[in-house]
Amino acid sequence: QGILFFIAGYDTTSAAITHALYYLSKHPDCQQILYDELRTCDEFTYEKLSQLKYLNAVINETLRLAPSLTRINRECLQDYKLGNTGITIQKGVVVEIIPYALHRQADLWPNPNDFIPDRFLNPVHHPYAYIPFGGGPRL
Secondary structure: OHHHHHHHHHHHHHHHHHHHHHHHHHOHHHHHHHHHHHHOOOOOOHHHHHOOHHHHHHHHHHHHHOOOOOOEEEEOOOOEEOOOOOOEEOOOOEEEEOHHHHOOOOOOOOOOOOOOHHHHOOOOOOHHHOOEOEOOOOO
């Protein structure tokens, strides 16, 4: 389990960094904004890094476009009606969510295929519209 945890953490981190560098290379304007923000940082501590809003926005937008998980499975704990659709998910059914598809829905994300870190500076999306590592309670 320890080795699997290490490999999973290493792979997701390296993939996210690689994608972030790719998107920044394709968007020099975003690269410049991030560079300017990083120049203001005098030390790289957890507290300082958490204050770098544009860096966090770049990471979030990267994970929106290239989520680390290909699918998320959740078990339904009770019968659940999906609004007025006439569909009921029965207790015990495993629901599979594809973050890549969710993160690119045009009704949730304007210009869903574009790299726009600014959308995470003042987010207006539903909390479960962005789930690069899953969401909701864990059992």
